Amino acid sequence: MNFTRNPHTARSRRNNQIATFGFYALGALVMLLIFWLLFTILSKGLPQLRPEFLVKLPEEIDPGGGIGPVLFNSFYILFISLLISIPIGLGAGIYMAEYAPDNRFTGALRICVESLSSVPSIVFGLLGLAIFAEYFDIGLTILGGGVSLALLNLPMLARVTEEAVRAVPGDIREAGYALGMTKFHVIRKVVLPVALPAIVTGICLVAGRAFGESAVIILTAGLSTSGEMWDFNLFSPGETLAVHLWYVQSEAIVEDARQIADKSAAVLVFVVLLINFIFRFPLWLGNRKKGH
Known part of the structure; x- marks a missing residue:
């Protein structure tokens, strides 16, 4: 035929x-x-863009200000949020994929995690404001901003990790068990290396989201800095680059506000791209070595 x-x-x-x-x-x-x-x-x-723009202090009235403290605060708050969200998010995702029993409770828990992933960021900002500014009465601080961003990113990171671990073929697990490996050893030595690219993608997403977030920072870290370039005090106000960009575009009265906004936006985009490259480069290097 x-x-x-x-x-x-x-x-x-x-x-x-x-x-x-x-x-x-x-x-x-x-x-x-x-x-x-x-x-x-x-x-x-x-x-x-000039190098001095990255280290100079912002100006309220005179032209020629920089973004030094707000850029430092952005990295500092990002580091704090990832330090909290990565271990908890990865642990929760691995538990849901490997250890949690398949029953109605875990099904409802997955729905809750998915729902929290889509909640607007301003809700987490209001939660952080209620916890740190009102309940603990510490005001708008770097610590409040970092923890609130961690809470914002936890649901997404946990869900991405769970899906990445579940996507690992069962034959690979069975091969590990056949060699006499324990469940934890199989997860650590077999499952996680296979799921690592997808997990790194999730970390890149939450890191870029945290670095460019503004609503949470406005409500928990404030619209100002301590005025110092390298201020590691967790209880200092923590205006970030994204918040500074919004402020310059809408509220600033300096003559070169438009130029500052353009340069700040370029730095923000460049840093987000750089974060993705830093996380992905070791994976690319490892895959290239395996190919040889």
């Missing part, structure tokens, strides 16, 4: 070609949109 002349086969091939072209076109459109956004933001800010 000649299948090439079958009308159903010809129609299927034609639909396949149309679908292939459509998906390639959509992918190219998305890539063009991303590159256009990056080019628009970076081309406005990077040509004006």
Whole structure:
């Protein structure tokens, strides 16, 4: 029987070609949109960027201010939030995937985690404000901002970790058990290395979200800094670069507010890209060594 002349086969091939072209076109459109956004933001800010802008103090009235303290606060709060959210999020995800029994309670727990992942960030900001500024009465601080960002990122990180661990083929686990390995040893030596790329993707997502978050920081860390470049005091006010960008665009009265906003936006985008590169480069290097 000649299948090439079958009308159903010809129609299927034609639909396949149309679908292939459509998906390639959509992918190219998305890539063009991303590159256009990056080019628009970076081309406005990077040509004006000077090293002293990254370390100078912001100015309220005189032109020529920098972003030194707010940039430091951004990294400091990001570090605090990841220090809290990564161990707890990874542990919760591994527990839900490997240890939690499959019953109604764990099913309801998964729904709750998924729901928390989609809650607006301002809700976590209000929660942090109620805990740190009102209950503990410590005001708007770096500590409050870091912990609130950790709470914001925990549900997403736990869910991504659970899905990454569940996606590991069961045959790999069975091979480990056949060699006499314990469950924890299988998870540590077999499952996690296979799931690591997806877990790193989740960490990149929450790190970029935390670095660019503004609503939570405004409510928990404030709209000001201590005025020092390297202030490690957890109870100092913690304005970040994203908050500073919003403030310069909407409230600042300095003459060069537009230029400061353009340069701040370029730095913000560049740092987010850099964070993704730092997390992914070791994986790329490890895969390249395995390939050789």
